[in-house]
Amino acid sequence: MTRLYSFHGGVHPPENKRQSLGAPIRQAPLPARLILPLQQHIGKPATPLVAVGDTVLKGQKIAEPSGHVSAAIHAPSSGSITYIGLQPVPHASGLESPCIVIETDGQEQWIERQPLTDYQQLDKQALIRHIRNAGIAGLGGAGFPTDIKLNLGRDHIVNTLIINAAECEPYITADDALMRERPDEILSGIEIIAHLLQPSHILIGIEDNKPNAIKALRDAIRARKLPIDLVVVPTRYPSGGEKQLIQLLTGIEVASGSIPADVGIVCQNVGTAAAIYRAVILGEPLISRIVTLTGFALGHRQNYEVLIGTPFSVLLESAEVDRSRMFRLVMGGPMMGISIEDDRIPVIKTTNCIIAATREEMPPSPPAQPCIRCGMCEQVCPASLLPQQLFWFAKGREFDKARHHNLFDCIECGACAYVCPSNIPLVQHYRFAKSEIRNEEAEQLKAAQARERFEARQARLAREEQEKEQRRKERAEAAAREQARKKAEAEQADAGEQDPEAELKKLKTAASIARTKLKKARDALKNAQEKGLDGTDKLEATVLQLEQSAQAAEQAWQNATGVQH
Amino acid sequence: MALIHLSSPHVSKANATDRVMRLVLLATLPALLALTFFFGWGSLIQLCLAATSALLFEAVCLRLRKRPILFFLRDGSALVTAILLALAIPPFAPWWVVVIGSFTAIVIAKHLYGGLGNNPFNPAMVAYALLLISFPVEMTQWNAPFVLIGDSWKALASFPESLMIIFSGVNHHLIDAYTGATPLEVLKHRGGMTTEEVWRNVPVLSDGVFAWYGISAAWLMGGVFLIYRKVITWHAPFAMISILFLLSSLFYAGDPSNFADPFVHIGVGATMMCAFFIATDPVSCATSNRGKIVFGIGVGALIYIIRTWGSFPDAAAFAILLMNLAAPFIDHYTQPRSYGHRRANRGIGGGR
Numbered sequence: 001m002t003r004l005y006s007f008h009g010g011v012h013p014p015e016n017k018r019q020s021l022g023a024p025i026r027q028a029p030l031p032a033r034l035i036l037p038l039q040q041h042i043g044k045p046a047t048p049l050v051a052v053g054d055t056v057l058k059g060q061k062i063a064e065p066s067g068h069v070s071a072a073i074h075a076p077s078s079g080s081i082t083y084i085g086l087q088p089v090p091h092a093s094g095l096e097s098p099c100i101v102i103e104t105d106g107q108e109q110w111i112e113r114q115p116l117t118d119y120q121q122l123d124k125q126a127l128i129r130h131i132r133n134a135g136i137a138g139l140g141g142a143g144f145p146t147d148i149k150l151n152l153g154r155d156h157i158v159n160t161l162i163i164n165a166a167e168c169e170p171y172i173t174a175d176d177a178l179m180r181e182r183p184d185e186i187l188s189g190i191e192i193i194a195h196l197l198q199p200s201h202i203l204i205g206i207e208d209n210k211p212n213a214i215k216a217l218r219d220a221i222r223a224r225k226l227p228i229d230l231v232v233v234p235t236r237y238p239s240g241g242e243k244q245l246i247q248l249l250t251g252i253e254v255a256s257g258s259i260p261a262d263v264g265i266v267c268q269n270v271g272t273a274a275a276i277y278r279a280v281i282l283g284e285p286l287i288s289r290i291v292t293l294t295g296f297a298l299g300h301r302q303n304y305e306v307l308i309g310t311p312f313s314v315l316l317e318s319a320e321v322d323r324s325r326m327f328r329l330v331m332g333g334p335m336m337g338i339s340i341e342d343d344r345i346p347v348i349k350t351t352n353c354i355i356a357a358t359r360e361e362m363p364p365s366p367p368a369q370p371c372i373r374c375g376m377c378e379q380v381c382p383a384s385l386l387p388q389q390l391f392w393f394a395k396g397r398e399f400d401k402a403r404h405h406n407l408f409d410c411i412e413c414g415a416c417a418y419v420c421p422s423n424i425p426l427v428q429h430y431r432f433a434k435s436e437i438r439n440e441e442a443e444q445l446k447a448a449q450a451r452e453r454f455e456a457r458q459a460r461l462a463r464e465e466q467e468k469e470q471r472r473k474e475r476a477e478a479a480a481r482e483q484a485r486k487k488a489e490a491e492q493a494d495a496g497e498q499d500p501e502a503e504l505k506k507l508k509t510a511a512s513i514a515r516t517k518l519k520k521a522r523d524a525l526k527n528a529q530e531k532g533l534d535g536t537d538k539l540e541a542t543v544l545q546l547e548q549s550a551q552a553a554e555q556a557w558q559n560a561t562g563v564q565h
Numbered sequence: 566m567a568l569i570h571l572s573s574p575h576v577s578k579a580n581a582t583d584r585v586m587r588l589v590l591l592a593t594l595p596a597l598l599a600l601t602f603f604f605g606w607g608s609l610i611q612l613c614l615a616a617t618s619a620l621l622f623e624a625v626c627l628r629l630r631k632r633p634i635l636f637f638l639r640d641g642s643a644l645v646t647a648i649l650l651a652l653a654i655p656p657f658a659p660w661w662v663v664v665i666g667s668f669t670a671i672v673i674a675k676h677l678y679g680g681l682g683n684n685p686f687n688p689a690m691v692a693y694a695l696l697l698i699s700f701p702v703e704m705t706q707w708n709a710p711f712v713l714i715g716d717s718w719k720a721l722a723s724f725p726e727s728l729m730i731i732f733s734g735v736n737h738h739l740i741d742a743y744t745g746a747t748p749l750e751v752l753k754h755r756g757g758m759t760t761e762e763v764w765r766n767v768p769v770l771s772d773g774v775f776a777w778y779g780i781s782a783a784w785l786m787g788g789v790f791l792i793y794r795k796v797i798t799w800h801a802p803f804a805m806i807s808i809l810f811l812l813s814s815l816f817y818a819g820d821p822s823n824f825a826d827p828f829v830h831i832g833v834g835a836t837m838m839c840a841f842f843i844a845t846d847p848v849s850c851a852t853s854n855r856g857k858i859v860f861g862i863g864v865g866a867l868i869y870i871i872r873t874w875g876s877f878p879d880a881a882a883f884a885i886l887l888m889n890l891a892a893p894f895i896d897h898y899t900q901p902r903s904y905g906h907r908r909a910n911r912g913i914g915g916g917r
Contacts, residue, residue: 256904258905327569328569334574334576335574336574338573341568341570357575366581369636370681370683375798375852375854376795378853378901379795379798383905384902385901385903388852404913406910409903409904409905409906417577419577421581421582421584428572431572
């Protein structure tokens, strides 16, 4: 028997699981329209392979993964593609996202299935490719594409394979029902996973509130003589959180910021294991899953086998919903699920539960009272954080301090908000702080890039300016040199030979200027004499002087002319 | 019907601040009974006075601050403050002492700082310290427990007499007959006597100390109840009492004639009340489990230091207020080690 460890904190909310376990898994009705979001998990959306008007067969691949973290999508039933575009999808903020809509023809006509019953003889990469092509993603929570986790054996040593059967959230019984009714599918899936990862230990972690599932699995394990440890853990939320389950079963903590494979552990959900079995042994891609329909607004509370893409409304009608009593519609569990406003949205690969709750069942929380730092949140936090401090930091926008208090190790399990006596929506505050920090970081990155660009441009401009200046200087120098050269040449020419024509012109101009000056002086003198002004004698002298210089100029010009001619 | 859109989690535990406060009120009951048993009706009258005035001041403040009055009055925090204050002051102090106390606690120490959850200091202790400094005579006049003045409970002032003492304060005959020093005062102002001589010669110690022990036991009972109901954790009380016991044992062992023995320090005065009801106030004390231990150690050490070498006989209020000042600092240096981290973060953070 494996030793059991424990994790810090945790809560035990009312389980509310009994009401959906009264009847076996039931086949949900085939809807008229199936809506398949191209993105059902983190990573990149898939790329459509079909166009509007195409007819598709059940199990036909209609979108293929684009990039590493991405999953293929298959037609859950036969029919024709009627629309590719935005549709409301399960999203915490009620956003729309690209979807493929199939109008079903009711024939349920399968495409030819390609099982790999002899997978043990196959190359591992080919087997992983087959699983990737089957569109399998984690059915437990985040919907992480499974092939990536199965490929970890290549660069990690995987000691321990943990199969997560804890299903710790209240209300949800999808995994419980699967384990009760199809334990062999799960074990065959585990065998395939073990073949790929070659772990030395295989552990199944299951909460002790599922005695029937424990018995079914134990019997199946015994019948097959498999080396699997079935570990029953106490019922305490969130024991099914990946990191918490690892801590419970192995006592190992996964370091902040790294993945379980870094400590030699890979976790898979029981639902995922069954899906792998169906993909490999039966050749059926992931086109359906088990969904718990529960909540007191429903007439039939039980588990349904549901085609991916089935609108919630179809399921709610099938479960005889009383819409007048339905107050809150939740996808997932009450602790971490998202509330849904529009029941036309489809079931996706990660939809494990739909709760149609009445007002009495999930009343709106009373107004929040001030935080008195009572510390009840601290006592239940499975990540050993100080939620009360994080709350103050988030509220005061002191994000540096929030980070310093390991805000990003918060798994948003909601245990703190569950116990808070002041009814403070703590998780909402943490989500706010996280998104603000992410935005801030993106802004900072953008700003840093912009600054880099700006600085590069400034440097380029400065360099160009400098080069221009350099060229200008060079040109100026060249011009100056040229001018100096020309001047020198001209001087040489002057020295060698005078230009007679120019000389003559000069003399002529001088003579005419002298004449004009003389005339003006004479006019002035005449004027002065007429008016009887003082100082005429001075003017007279000037006139005399000018007469002489005019004569001289005239003479010079005459002489020059004479010389020439 | 329109569906509501809310963030997870969608359920919460029926766990409310007023429930927490009610449990605290319930936990003060043994102490109230013990005080009434040993000292008469005084504490009960003080309690009624304090509760009424505190609720009134709270309502006025909420009104001035334009906050929903009933919503906040229901949380019971003002009541808890009032009761702790009422049980801390001498049972026959004049009525205006406790009214000034609740004014200080509710208006100055709580609402001027932003109301519930935002006060850096414990309101009851702010009020107690202010009263002790401002009215030292009234605040140190404890009446003698009945075991010192008569054979039975009947020796104490009757209910009408008690009312008269508290409200008129003129009956000097009654006051002089009943008031006396507390054990801690006697030990402090001992003249030249050794501890042993004090124990032998002063009736409040030789005969009356069991009254104080009884009251401490009652506070302890309340505290254990709160720990059992998970309203408080063991960390701060345990740390505080242990360090006080340790320090007093050390000094008593070194010089038994000059220092009081550890059981006096633990069993007399405000030690037990402080450990379980004041040092565990979540708002003004350190918040993480390790922080609570550091906080408790600080309070315990300060109580011993101030009692032994300070000028006041008891020290709980001052020790708490000093440690309240240090609480944010303690918080920054006592983060727990989070999941997946090799060691706990230290310091304020920021300025990476």
